[in-house]
Amino acid sequence: QVQLVESGGGLVQAGGSLRLSCAASGFRFSSTYMGWFRQAPGKEREPVAAISWYGDTTYPADSVKGRFTISRDNAKNTVYLQMNSLKPEDAAAYYCAANTLWSRIKTTNNGGYWGQGTQVTVSS
DSSP states (O other), rough: EEEEEEEEEEEOOOOOOEEEEEEEEEOOOOGSSSEEEEOOOSOOOOOEEEETTTOOOEEETTTTTEEEEEEEEEETTTTEEEEOOOOOGGGEEEEEEEEEEHHHHHHTTTEEEEEOOOOEEEEE
């Protein structure tokens, strides 16, 4: 079955960096769009970044543009989120997502798959 397993979350000071990883299995990774979403307490889940099949196209949200970078390694069935210059408002549970539609991986991930999430805490 489909599995998305995130890792790399933790506590970091504002201005610091973290790298999230998501190991995927159970589907054809190299022909699936991948993305990251996040959800802070009391807020709706929001898209953070998306990446095309071969990584040649990425779509970062405006709130993370220039600070976060999404990448993937199709040989390892893994997608990454490098987060730099972290701010307290970036604190949230971060979820890995997989979808066959580009329009959905950038927005709601409707009809796609989700990981269990990894917590990112940013201290000011």
